Amino acid sequence: MTARSRLTPAQRTAALTPIGVERMGDTADALRDPGVLRLENLDTDLRPPPEALAATEAQVRADDANSYLPFFGHDRLRRAATALVERNGGLPAGSFDWRRQCFVSAGGLSGILNVLLALIDPGDEVVLTSPTYVGLINRVKLAGGVPRYVPLVAGRDGWRLDREALRAATGPRTRAFLLMSPSMPSGAVFDESEWRALCDACVAADAWLIHDTAMQRLVFGHAPLIDPLGFPGMIERTVTVGAASKEYRMIGWRVGWIVCPLAAAEAIGRVAISNVVCPVGIAQQAVAAAIEAEDDGIATCTAAWQARHDHLVATLRPAFDVIPARGGWSLLIDCLPLGVNGAEASKRLLTVGVAATSMENWGAPDTARYLRLVYANEPLERLADIGQRFARALGR
Numbered sequence: 360m361t362a363r364s365r366l367t368p369a370q371r372t373a374a375l376t377p378i379g380v381e382r383m384g385d386t387a388d389a390l391r392d393p394g395v396l397r398l399e400n401l402d403t404d405l406r407p408p409p410e411a412l413a414a415t416e417a418q419v420r421a422d423d424a425n426s427y428l429p430f431f432g433h434d435r436l437r438r439a440a441t442a443l444v445e446r447n448g449g450l451p452a453g454s455f456d457w458r459r460q461c462f463v464s465a466g467g468l469s470g471i472l473n474v475l476l477a478l479i480d481p482g483d484e485v486v487l488t489s490p491t492y493v494g495l496i497n498r499v500k501l502a503g504g505v506p507r508y509v510p511l512v513a514g515r516d517g518w519r520l521d522r523e524a525l526r527a528a529t530g531p532r533t534r535a536f537l538l539m540s541p542s543m544p545s546g547a548v549f550d551e552s553e554w555r556a557l558c559d560a561c562v563a564a565d566a567w568l569i570h571d572t573a574m575q576r577l578v579f580g581h582a583p584l585i586d587p588l589g590f591p592g593m594i595e596r597t598v599t600v601g602a603a604s605k606e607y608r609m610i611g612w613r614v615g616w617i618v619c620p621l622a623a624a625e626a627i628g629r630v631a632i633s634n635v636v637c638p639v640g641i642a643q644q645a646v647a648a649a650i651e652a653e654d655d656g657i658a659t660c661t662a663a664w665q666a667r668h669d670h671l672v673a674t675l676r677p678a679f680d681v682i683p684a685r686g687g688w689s690l691l692i693d694c695l696p697l698g699v700n701g702a703e704a705s706k707r708l709l710t711v712g713v714a715a716t717s718m719e720n721w722g723a724p725d726t727a728r729y730l731r732l733v734y735a736n737e738p739l740e741r742l743a744d745i746g747q748r749f750a751r752a753l754g755r
Contacts (some may be wrong), residue, residue, distance in 0.1 A: 431461025448588030467602030489722025546684020
């Protein structure tokens with residue numbers, strides 16, 4: 360009898376799914392056609408703050424940047440990131456000790472994985488909204504957690520939280536909530552009452568809140584900034600994970616940050632130093648410069664992204680079931696009324712030069728009906744004929 364080979368992947372990888380973007384991105388790249396609208400991936404054509412570019416150029420030649428130290432991140436960036444979290448949360452300066460409660464990570468998602476590894480045990484349940492980024496879901500699974508989904512309900516004016524489902528999603532094994540607003544891929548933005556319901560549920564479950572703030576200030580229509588740190592009982596349980604990629608348009612710098620309660624700090628620090636060891640040296644001063652900049656460009660860029668979003672909604676409706684975003688970089692189209700799922704719609708659109716990602720695996724099973732359009736990377740003039748392309752590909 361032949362012995363079974365032990366050269367097999369670890370069981371923890373069995374539950375991980377493709378994100379879809381990697382495949383569609385490679386397919387679109389292989390076409391080598393500049394006429395293809397790149398709506399499949401969260402890139403942007405809008406530039407980082409000039410202060411960040413200048414700091415990057417200087418750091419390439421700086422000896423201090425070519426170092427493992429400090430392991431938890433450069434002091435200037437940790438101070439700036441901590442102050443940013445305090446401002447966004449409406450907290451007094453000094454509410455967090457940057458030396459003990461802030462850790463720089465190699466991008467926001469690396470930070471989220473570090474937090475999950477530090478705070479949840481195998482079998483613990485983590486509450487997420489659905490649809491949500493499959494990369495977040497995979498990281499929950501990689502850390503041994505069990506995702507529990509609260510649906511976002513689509514309407515003509517956008518997405519709203521299903522509060523009845525929120526009550527059903529929490530239980531004795533709930534260890535953490537992992538939330539993002541604006542959410543990706545939907546562009547859903549929680550209003551004050553929704554944040555209050557989420558925070559109340561988190562407190563009632565005595566759970567951690569892992570707050571992914573990658574797009575926190577990218578909200579449309581000058582909507583108010585609402586941060587869970589401002590709600591009762593949340594300072595001691597909220598772990599804020601930020602990143603330079605979206606708000607500061609610094610995707611390639613791979614810098615994020617974690618600001619956390621003291622009760623979580625030692626464990627997060629141990630995981631951080633055991634995982635990536637230290638973040639990118641030449642990038643950290645640039646991100647600090649972006650945070651400190653008098654004009655970080657966030658408001659101007661958000662207005663540009665909203666104009667692209669509004670064009671897509673106005674152009675594709677009423678022929679297609681476009682669900683408006685309230686912020687962020689992407690929106691979703693419900694393909695079920697067309698008689699196809701997101702994967703089939705994506706396949707057909709590529710034949711007319713539109714690269715877009717289908718949403719299977721991005722939450723509960725029903726997310727397969729959706730197609731995502733990223734409007735962060737294509738200017739209005741290149742989106743002018745998107746209505747005609749959709750009509751040719753999808754028959755309307």
